[in-house]
Amino acid sequence: MSVKIATLRAMFSEDVDADLRQMADDPSFPHRDAARHAVRFRAGGDVADLVAVHDDPHPCGMTDILFAMAGAKRHWLNWVPMPSEAITNIANEVGSRRAQGEELVLTGLGLSAGEAASAVTACRRVTGPLDIAVAGFPHPDIRVPLRPGRYAVWRYDGDEPLPAVAVPSPAAVALLHEVAGEPWQSPLSGYTKAAPLGELPLDDLLGLLAHLPGPPDTGRWQHLAKSTPTYWYRLMQPWVCLGILHHAAGEPWPTSTRRQVLVDLAFGVEDWVSDAALFALVTAAYRTPELREEVRTLVRARLDAAVAARRAVTIEESLAKLMLVTPGCQSVDRTVAQAVLDRAEQDDEDEPVAPAKRRWWQRGR
Incomplete structure (x- = not known):
């Protein structure tokens, strides 16, 4: 990337849409067509317009910034969807109240069904040691990989998710903090910034995914x-x-090893790692047009598996959002993804408001 996106973004106002329209309407702007596609993507969400921005016949730092502007404040293009599991909602409330000075102790909780291994682990990173009782694992069992594969980061001991890989080195954790302390401005800039992580041994990379080291000590976190x-x-x-x-x-x-690892993780046990791996594959598809049909097929297959499950799949919405920004996304793919999001929106509207003093945990002082 010849010009850093952060530098280029400083040239514009806080109104991304107004800036894009101004460039699209400026006959002297050399990337006017790309700006027009960016405007159309933000208005209609057709990923073909976003791909057209990336595939500008004269790519340069300005087309990189147009791509980033087109994806500003959009799931996966600029930020990762928030965790949606019940267990992370509990952890967020406990952690936020502790951060504000409350001496809150969580000793145990119960889940009606198993939730993502990463969500369970993240909860314990926030709350500390915690007994979690799971009522059941409805079919299809979240603990069973969708496809057999060579690479995995989780295994289960009964109900309990455990890392299937070694603890990452302190140097790997330090590098993660350096690289990943902020959201990416676009998948393209994220790919570039993540390059130092690629120099780590594969065992370290897999270890980071499962052992979930804590955040950097910065103002954001x-x-x-x-x-x-x-x-x-x-x-x-x-x-x-x-x-x-x-x-x-x-x-x-x-x-390649990188392809095999990402595909195995995408179709392993149902987890945050699944859509994280698919996101990396989608990023590869933007960069390399020859990969686009393969990646579109992979994302659709993982989304189809989530839709077919006759139970709640907490990553289903994020998979749908990823499908909508996957290069080559077809009308049939968009229909499936949009149906997931429409159903989720309806479910949110229908969900009753919880009592003000409801508690999901046992606590002590």
């Missing part, structure tokens, strides 16, 4: 500790998967 302390764990995994895209980069893609 001190602030988020007061509202959504689990969000760091949701954000860091896609950063690591972008790092995996750089692993052994000289290997031909079809037989």
Whole structure:
């Protein structure tokens, strides 16, 4: 990337849409067509317009910034969807109240069904040791990979999710903090920034995904500790998967380790790691047009599996949002994804308001 996106963004106002319209209407602007596509994407959400921005016949730093502007404040293009599990909602409330000075102790809780291993682990990172009782694992069992694969980061001991990989090195954690302390401005800039992670051994990268080291000690994460302390764990995994895209980069893609790892993780046990791995594959598809049909097929297959499950799938909405920004997304893909989002919106509207003093935990002082 010849010009840093952060530098280019400083040239514009806070009104992304107004800036894009101004460039699209300026006959002297050399990337007017790309700006028009960016405007159309933000208005209509057709990923073909976003792909057209990326595929501008004269790519440069300005087309990178147009791409970032087109995806501003959009799921996966600019930020990762928030955790939606019941267990992370509990952890966020406990963590935020502690951050504001309340001496709140959580000793145990119960779940009506198993939730993502990463969500369970993130909860314990926030709350501390915690006994979790799970009433059941409805079919399809969240603990069973969708496809057999060589690479996995989670295993289960009965109800309990455990890392299937070694603890990452302190150097890997320090590098993660350096690279992943902020959201990416676009998948393209995220890919570039994640390059140092690709120099880590694969064992370190996989270890980061499962052992979930805590956030960097920065103002952003001190602030988020007061509202959504689990969000760091949701954000860091896609950063690591972008790092995996750089692993052994000289290997031909079809037989590469990086491809095999990401596909295995995407179709492993149902987890945040699944959509994080798919996000990295989508990023690869933007960068390499030859990969677009393969990646579209992979994202659709994972979304179809979530839709077919006759139970709640907490990553279903994020998979749908990812489908909508996958290069090559077809009308049939969009229909399936939009149906998921429409149903989720309806469910939110129908959900009753919880009693003001409701508690999900046992606590002590």
